Amino acid sequence: MKLEKLTVTTQPDGNNPFDRNGEILLQAKGITKGFPGVWEHLILDHIDFDVRAGEVHTLLGENGAGKTVIANILSGYYQKTAGEIWINGQSVTLNSPLDGLRHGIAMVHQELMLVPTFTVAENIMLGLQAPAFSFPRRKVEDHIRQLSSRYGLKVDPKTRVQA
Known part of the structure; x- marks a missing residue:
């Protein structure tokens, strides 16, 4: 899986609604996710990244690379096996999509x-x-x-x- 980052500078009207001086809004530290079974199936293995104000990120990868899994963890649909999620400088636990919404994170599913x-x-x-x-x-x-x-x-x- 590859994480690509673009920086948004302005909108069509010339304003930048994301202008918060590049502060870190979201941090993922050591995010790991395994699914139990006969063999533990590790999908994410210690993923680290941050999202700063003014950035737009894309996740690129083959089918099964873990793109949807990390998005589901960050929006509260799945719980991580290990690691930490920080939002606006505070460690958070996302046990449900409602928890994600309370922290300003929602997932738009591809269906x-x-x-x-x-x-x-x-x-x-x-x-x-x-x-x-x-x-x-x-x-x-x-x-x-x-x-x-x-x-x-x-x-x-x-x-x-x-x-």
Whole structure:
């Protein structure tokens, strides 16, 4: 598995929403993951990396290299066998996806499970299952508009996924 790093300098409007002076936001130290079985199957073996403000990372690797496993660990879907995760300078334990969300980490899975007759906002609201993250439709639509504007995307939250 190979970790590639790009630095974001500006957005289309000239602003950098990630400008936090390159501070370390996320650190993975010695992340190891094995799956039990007749033979212990080691997927990740002492992975170290950090994510600084203003960086965009990609994980590149062959099928089975551990890309999804590390993403699942960092978002709380899987628990690590060993190692530490630090967010904003504090050691954290991520036992569930809700723990990940509480620390600002979420995973967008590659499966496209959209409801074609729903709007963009309605499809997003399907993922907001926890009561703490349930919002009125108007608030979700407004947030989608804000994010779309910030990142220079043309997304109308009221558009049906299947036109």
